[in-house]
Amino acid sequence: GAVVSQHPSWVICKSGTSVKIECRSLDFQATTMFWYRQFPKQSLMLMATSNEGSKATYEQGVEKDKFLINHASLTLSTLTVTSAHPEDSSFYICSAWTGLTEAFFGQGTRLTVV
């Protein structure tokens, strides 16, 4: 299957700082990428849809000013958590749509805000 690389795998940051997470499609071009958040022992919830060259579409209840998404190329989308707080601690997972039959997932990023 197609490979999606997410970086970093885990990050610890201080409250009030910003953290950037990268999602790269390594062997295909992805016009659309998706960002999900998963709290402990819960399911994945879609945060936003990221389209190359245009503004991201955020799901209801997701603060667009707090979770900045940039999809500057066909192989890279970034999620920046701005002014992070402990309640933002979560597992963030990206996926990239191949345009065929399925989207492939990155390894996930464990964010801990202290």
Added chain:
Amino acid sequence: ELKVEQNPLFLSMQEGKNYTIYCNYSTTSDRLYWYRQDPGKSLESLFVLLSNGAVKQEGRLMASLDTKARLSTLHITAAVHDLSATYFCAVDGDAGGTSYGKLTFGQGTILTVHP
């Protein structure tokens, strides 16, 4: 709003036994996926079901899709300890069924296989 419901949410099985996980969804999507997640890890793709009546098997797992009933099943045959994990179904598309790649997940089924 698209809803995806799995049951059971918790499943404790003995090795060697069979069981089925059910996934019901509320839209007319014909694309459904099953994933496995181990603790602290991302998702591992198990099955991609793209049409009514689709049936796929891999090892001790078999998945099927009935789009008319809006139901998918994941059947486990002769469970072994290595199958212990959380299993998610996910439906592709929004409520109108047109946004491919955009997944709505079920709550997940935590499977524990005992000796």
